Amino acid sequence: MLVDDSPVDLKINAKIISINDLAEHIILCKSAEAGLSHLRKHRDEVSELPELILLDIQMPEMDGFDFLEVYQNLPKNITGHSVVVILSSTLDFGDIQRAEANPSVLKMLKKPLQPAELRKIIDAL
């Protein structure tokens, strides 16, 4: 699942993932809210729940950190299937440290998305 407010980045990253055959099924979410509502909607359909969530930090209204706060408190049968990886272009030291310190975040990747880095994470799942 890709969560990013930039439609261009959603398109680019989805394309990078599909060209490199890194996922069978990609869910595109234009906002943190959209991402959360997808998770809630499909709480009982394991096949619709993402194994990997690529989350942007800088988003209007609800940002990546707000997403994580809600996500952490979702029932285990939703979050148990997924890992969260941050994908952001931020250079802000504070944002980077906050993202890395968050217990729900597996890793922090920088845009532009490098398929090799993502492959490493997926292979380790």
Next chain:
Amino acid sequence: MNASNVRVLYIDDEDHNLQAFKASFRRQYEIYTANSASEGLKILENVPVHVIIADQKMPGTTGVEFFKSIIHTYPDPVRILLTGYTDIEALADAINHGDIYRYITKPWNDLELHNSIKNAYDAYKAKIDLRNKITELEKTNDELNRFIYSISHELRAPLVSVLGIVNLVKMEDLFHSSGEYWGLIETCSNKLDYYIQKTLQYYKNNKTASDQSQVDFKKLVSELIELYAYTDKNTKFLVNIDQQEVFIGDSFRIEVILGNLISNAIKYQKADEPDKKVNINISINSYHAEIAINDNGIGILNEHLEKIFTQFFKSKNQHGSGLGLFIVKEALTKINGKITVSSNPTDGTTFKITIPNAQFNKEA
């Protein structure tokens, strides 16, 4: 401001003193009088007074006690204490606890009191001006912070999207489909990104706040090499780190310093060198970290050695920004570090850095 706009509050239990004061100064100042501390307080509640004069010896509350009682509620007005006798205890108390500007003995001399009020008002104005300036500066600083933050996001995000598209073009084998255009777009975008990153580093370094945290040099160096060697897999890194002691320092600035030097060591390799090498030696003791970064790259001309740390210095034929080493030097200055450089054709270029270990300074 016209002097008659200076608002003076005079508190004294003796009515004839209040009358005499009014008679002497009513042409010069806007005068409010009160015959007790509680009356004075009522006036303060309603009028923004600049200067307060209080008699020390009053029934109930003394002048000093009154000044003490309003130190938090009305900190701005400047205070003058009047007293009929030399009371050393009151004087000491006034200076120590009452934040009193002047001490004047009764009976007062009109000229002396006039000058004191004038000076007190100047002090008041200076205090308020300073506070306004501070508020203004805080606001400017705040705006600058927000501006920098938005540069790091709003400006960089679309640029990184462009770089993502270029990557896609490569993956779809279209990179050479339009002559060299894609390559040029990539070069320009990388250059712009580099400038944004350096500008942010420079700005962040200029902010005085420095954090003190544990620095694990092994982890830091391997992360930096991974980050910068991404573009050039041919360079061999020989890393030797001897860290037995805990190192406490400014992790952000140390990262900036090492990052710039490591990326330079990679960037300024000889194109035709078959055995590109970078040696990194770090040893840490409780006093400081000593770091040496050596490469067998193109080297630095002797006549350039002194200039490389100045802002926007670039050597001819090189495509640097002239910011990297300048930022290194600025960051080192902030954390009391030192740097030396030597370069010759046989040993290549070596930067040696010493950074004090705050662990030791804390204990001392």
